[in-house]
Amino acid sequence: MLHRLGRQLASVVVLVFCLLAVARAQDPVLHFGILSTEACESLRIIWQPLLDDMGQQIGQPVQPVFADGYGELIDGLRQGRIDIAWLGNKAALAAVDGAGAEIFAQTSMDNGLPGYYGLLIVRDDSPIHTVSDLLRLAPQLTFGNGDFNSTSGYLVTGYYLFARQHVDPATAFKRTLNQSHEANALGVASGELDAATFNTDNWDRLALVNPQALARLRVVWKSQMIPSDPILWRTSLPAPLKAKVRSFLLGYGKTEREVQVLKGLQQNRFVASNDDQLLPIRQLLLFKERTDVAASQLSVEQKTARFREIDAQLGRLQDRIKPLEGPR
Incomplete structure (x- = not known):
């Protein structure tokens, strides 16, 4: 009797789990x-x-x-x-x-x-007014860089502000932090950071949620438009x-x-x-890589070979981008 009841109870339990699984599916x-x-x-x-x-x-x-x-x-x-x-x-x-x-x-x-812009921001009372000021004072500064996967906070600023100047932000500044846009903006506003990357999208958002912090920020540099x-x-x-x-x-x-x-x-x-939206980003990464190779300790032969590979990839990307751009 108990054995039969146990089997019936087990059947009911199995049925319930099956019904729940079907419901979830x-x-x-x-x-x-x-x-x-x-x-x-x-x-x-x-x-x-x-x-x-x-x-x-x-x-x-x-x-x-x-x-x-x-x-x-x-x-x-x-x-x-x-x-x-x-x-x-x-x-x-x-x-x-x-x-x-x-x-x-x-x-x-x-x-x-159709897009937004990467920014370099400082506190409104900062002595930094240009990118040249930033690079000149870098050894004395604490810098807020973006998340490693951020387009505006890391890739775009990393190439245009630093790679083209043969500067490594990880070593150029007294201290460099990689963090979110919000952390960068609030860090600059509070004085914990001397300068940081940011973007216009988050600038507009900060104007809504923390206008007091935004009022203490000043833009030093703005990138080209990012999709x-x-x-x-x-x-x-x-x-x-x-x-x-x-x-x-x-x-x-x-x-x-x-x-x-x-x-x-x-x-x-x-x-x-x-x-295909990512084609210009792929192109930008290759441009950055080419700049890094030029500044590396590779031999002339190694650099030449790597340049040839990168240029071939850039050419293939450009062939794909041209049809997307259309007539001007």
Whole structure:
């Protein structure tokens, strides 16, 4: 009798687990990766309306995954813990090349521009007024560099401010920190940092959340325009789900409520994109590598061989970029 009851109970338990598994399979959670540029609760407030709307349209819940650095988001995509992510261009390059991700959309800035700019910032009372001042005083300064996977905070500034001047920021300054945009801005505003990298997107965000800190900052240098951030998904996501997500994002912003949600994110709308968005970033990385080789201790023969390889890669990239640029 007890043996029969035990078997019946075990059957019930198995049935319950099977039903739960089916329910999860029919209604899985989609995880959306977001870089923590400020307190998570503040980000959750501005992001949740978009994610709730997405979940309602695609028919399954969408949960945010906040990460302290781009590396966490890239690893999340690689390991399947994150399904969709909003990344900077350099981080997207790492995700496309090594994490099984692909670009399907691109943000469009609230100010109507198709991109943003990298910045070099100092405190408003700083004696630094030019890049030359920064480099001349570097041995006395504490410098806030960007996350290693940041396009504006590390790649663009690293090439234009330092590599072309044959300067290594890791050794040129008294102390160099690699950290988030927000940490850099607040560090400069408080006087803990003498100078730091930043960008115009986060400048506008800081104006909303901490105008007092922004008032203590001054821009010394601004980069060329950087393409606005891409949105990526794991290539292994089911095609029907991809179609739903793409349809939602590209069509979002038609109602007044949706417009206000996007304004909270400092965005105008989402537009279609693909991995070709990264071609100028790949080109920039190769330019930087060429500069590094020129400043290295390699022999003339080794440098010549490496230059030949890099120039061939640059040529192939340029051939791919030209058709995208179109007639002028």
